[in-house]
Amino acid sequence: MNALDTFTSEFFATLWTRTQDGDAPETDRAALQPLVDEARSADRTGPIVALFAALESLHADKGWTPDQLGLSRPELEEMAARHERIDEHRVTVGGRVGRARPIVRAARSRVAEYLERHPVEAPSGIEMWDAIRENQERIKKILGMTEADWNSFSGQLRHAIEDVETLARVVDLPAKAVEDVLRVTKTYRMRLTPYYASLILPGRVNDPVLLQSVPTGEMVDNAGVEIPPVAADHSPARLIDQFYPRVVTIKATNMCAMYCTHCLRIAHIGAKDRLYGREAYAEALDYIRANTEIRDVLVTGGDSLVLPNSMLEWLLGELDAIGHVRMKRLGTRIPVTTPQRIDSELLDILEASNDRKPLRVVTQINTAQEITPVSRAAFQALSKRVAAVMNQAVLLKGINDTRVKMWKLCETIQEAYVRPYYIFNCSYRNPQFRHLRVPVAVGQDIVESMYGNISGDAIPRYIATAGGKIPLHRTNVLAHEEGFVRMRKPWSGEEVSYPDPTAGDYADQDFGFARYGK
Ligand SMILES: *Cc1c(COP(=O)(O)O)cnc(C)c1O
Ligand code: SF4
Numbered sequence: 001m002n003a004l005d006t007f008t009s010e011f012f013a014t015l016w017t018r019t020q021d022g023d024a025p026e027t028d029r030a031a032l033q034p035l036v037d038e039a040r041s042a043d044r045t046g047p048i049v050a051l052f053a054a055l056e057s058l059h060a061d062k063g064w065t066p067d068q069l070g071l072s073r074p075e076l077e078e079m080a081a082r083h084e085r086i087d088e089h090r091v092t093v094g095g096r097v098g099r100a101r102p103i104v105r106a107a108r109s110r111v112a113e114y115l116e117r118h119p120v121e122a123p124s125g126i127e128m129w130d131a132i133r134e135n136q137e138r139i140k141k142i143l144g145m146t147e148a149d150w151n152s153f154s155g156q157l158r159h160a161i162e163d164v165e166t167l168a169r170v171v172d173l174p175a176k177a178v179e180d181v182l183r184v185t186k187t188y189r190m191r192l193t194p195y196y197a198s199l200i201l202p203g204r205v206n207d208p209v210l211l212q213s214v215p216t217g218e219m220v221d222n223a224g225v226e227i228p229p230v231a232a233d234h235s236p237a238r239l240i241d242q243f244y245p246r247v248v249t250i251k252a253t254n255m256c257a258m259y260c261t262h263c264l265r266i267a268h269i270g271a272k273d274r275l276y277g278r279e280a281y282a283e284a285l286d287y288i289r290a291n292t293e294i295r296d297v298l299v300t301g302g303d304s305l306v307l308p309n310s311m312l313e314w315l316l317g318e319l320d321a322i323g324h325v326r327m328k329r330l331g332t333r334i335p336v337t338t339p340q341r342i343d344s345e346l347l348d349i350l351e352a353s354n355d356r357k358p359l360r361v362v363t364q365i366n367t368a369q370e371i372t373p374v375s376r377a378a379f380q381a382l383s384k385r386v387a388a389v390m391n392q393a394v395l396l397k398g399i400n401d402t403r404v405k406m407w408k409l410c411e412t413i414q415e416a417y418v419r420p421y422y423i424f425n426c427s428y429r430n431p432q433f434r435h436l437r438v439p440v441a442v443g444q445d446i447v448e449s450m451y452g453n454i455s456g457d458a459i460p461r462y463i464a465t466a467g468g469k470i471p472l473h474r475t476n477v478l479a480h481e482e483g484f485v486r487m488r489k490p491w492s493g494e495e496v497s498y499p500d501p502t503a504g505d506y507a508d509q510d511f512g513f514a515r516y517g518k
Contacts, residue, residue, distance in 0.1 A: 008080055008094030015055055016073070019063040028058060029070050036071065039079055045096075048083045052076075052097040110453055110491060114404055122408035125199060125372030132372060136198040142169050143194055153341040156193040157257065167192070171210065172202050180217035188432075189259050189269065190215055196258050196337045199369055208367045208399040211436070215261050224431030229267035234467065237287035238280050243468040246295045249331075250284050252276070252315065253302040258337035260364075262394055262426055262433040264465070269302065285318050292324045298362070300331035305341055309349055316353040327358040327387075335363055336370040339378035351385040358387035362421065366393050366400050368412040376416040383417035390421035393460065395446075401438045406446045410458040420460035423447060425472060427465055440464070444474045452491030 004012065035054050038047035055071075058064050066076055080093040091100075125132060140150055143166075149155030161167050164181040167190070173181070181190065192213045199209040231251070234241050242248045251265075255273045263269055288294050297319050307315070312330075319325050330350075334341045353359050361382055365371065383389050391413050393400065400406050410420045423446075426437045447462040462472040478486040478495065485500045 004077070004080070005084075005092045005094060007098050008092045011052075011056075011094035011098030012073075012076075014098070015059050016065050016067070017059075018065055018068075022068070024058070024062070024064040024069045028062065028064060032058070032069055040075075042079075042082070043086065045083050045086050048079050048093065049097055051079070052093050053101065056097060106492070107452075114407055114453075117404050118408045121402070122368050122405040124368035124408065124412045125370060126376065126412075128199075128201065128369065129373055131201055132198055135201060136195075139170050139194050139198050145194060150194065151340055153338055153343070156195055156338045156340055159194050160257070161192045161194065161197055162190060164190075167197075167214065170194075170197050171200055171214070173214075177214075177216065181215060183217065184215040184219045187220060188215060188266070189272070191257070191259050193257055193338045195340065195374075199372070206398050209369055211399055212260055212262065212366060212396070213258055216435075218435045219261065219432045222431040222434045224434060226267070226431060227429040229265065229429070230467075231268065237284060239276070239284040240287055245293050247298065248288065248294055248296075249298040249300050250281075250288075250315075251301055252281070252299050252304055253306050255306040256301065256303040256337075257306060257334050257341070260333075262396055262436050264394075264424075264427050264430075265302070266430055266432055281315065281318075285322075288319070288325060289322055295324060295326045296329070297325055297327075298329040298331060303332050303334055304330045305332040305334040305346070309345055312346075313349045313352075316349070316359070320353055320356040325357070327360070328353065329360045329362050331362050333364045335361075335378040335382065336365050336375045339372075339375045342378035342381055347381055347385045350382070354386045360388040360390060361386050362390050362392055363418065364393065365391050365409065365413050365418065366396060367405065368408045371412045371416045379413075379417045389418045391418050391460070392422040392424060393420070394424045394426055395438045395443045395462075396426055396436045397438050399436070401442060401446070403446050403449050407450060407454055410450065410460065411454055414455065414458040420458050422469070423460045423462050425462070425464045440472055444472060448474060448476075448490045452489065 032051075032054060035047070035051045039051040042048055055066055055069070058069065066073070083096075084090050084092050087096075119127060136150070139145075140147075143159045145155060145159050149159060161170060164178055164185065167173065167181065168178050184190070190213075196209065196213060200207045200213075204210075231241055234243060236242050239250050239252065240248050241251065251268060253276065254268050256269070259269060288297060299315060299319075304312070316328065319328050350359060350361075363379075379389055393406075393409060395401060395406075400409055406423070413420060423443060425440055425443055426433065428437070443462050447460070450459045463469045464472050476488045476490055478488060480486075480500070483500060483502050485498045487496050487498055488494070489496060
């Protein structure tokens, strides 16, 4: 018989560690017998694993060793050898039962709380769909909307809720809140599409969709000085903002289908909708044409999908015609606030541009509640026609500032064909939404809690916006030593010593083909 591998000798040493004398009681032996019978003749790994797993628990729980349970060591060694022969990757009993299964048990315990709490703490719009549907029927009646109105973008906009009287008929608001909305909307716009309003379910004081869309008195009462908007010192040309050499944004409109209470662009959004003239776009395009290092253009707003199809088609066509522009992005919340906008005419325009040069859609979804069967279908349709659909969430107090809520958001949007891209720490520039800010460290804990626990491509990068996007991730590197880096696994806290090339080895140019001589 071959010598046991390290994992199996360690595992066997544990199994045979005696803690008491005598033989195990007949009941324990009898319980084990069917497993022994199966493992003896097994030509699959399962019965052998089951027997060793049972031996492991009988040892851990009751202290019995295999010989006290009537099993001989040579027989168990034979089973272990058979297991290794059967397994395609020659995994041993020690590796599988002694190591891998306890690691998986520990991993499972890290998500147990999430799995228990997410349906209650952060239900998705898909999970809430029955209640949302009922709410939609109610709102349709109140606003006198037909089925056709509800299902079209124009119908949603025509019936958009922009004043407090209409809002109060649709959403159950405390009297004091009604007064405050009246006060705030003298200065700032409020607009909810009936669809977005239907995601607000009655009876929840700080419903996360309500908080994002209906202003409170804090918006005008918060103390603090507003810092001039980014454009004031980052706009080298009309409609353009630029931080980086190769990416610029065109703020193509100041309109949105829904106005967010945490809007970073609140100063551009202003108090009323404005249409921009062709010469403004022409000047922006001239700037991009003249600056040949620009390769990626982000069309934003406001919300880029508020632009009529003819305008979008023209703008994308102009960008595609500029040789050094290699790719484009459209910034929009419309797939979650008014998914009815995503129709076949729009999709054809996006696909045509994407066929010329990659087009990505960058959206903003802050809660799983915003993913309904309808918005999911819109994202699915988009994802078939453009290069990527990516999400930029804003970390907001009471809205998505817990592990459970943010994990649920990232998993839900990923299942809706959207890739988590950024989480922004809410801007410090505006007192208007200071009450929604979350400390940087809270966001770090949330984002780093995702590593090892949800799919890697569902983990966004955490960013502060301060004249450009600055990464906020806490490093997992604890120390640099000669030839080693000490790191920490975010999901277990376990420290790992990771071999690193020394400076001397790395500087050595006598490698590869250079070693063959001149
Ligand atoms: C966000 C933003 C970009 C894009 O940044 P990425 O990190 O490439 O997503 C570019 N320009 C401006 C002005 C921006 O605000
Ligand atoms: S969609 Fe964007 S630009 Fe429009 S209000 Fe919301 S955050 Fe502001």
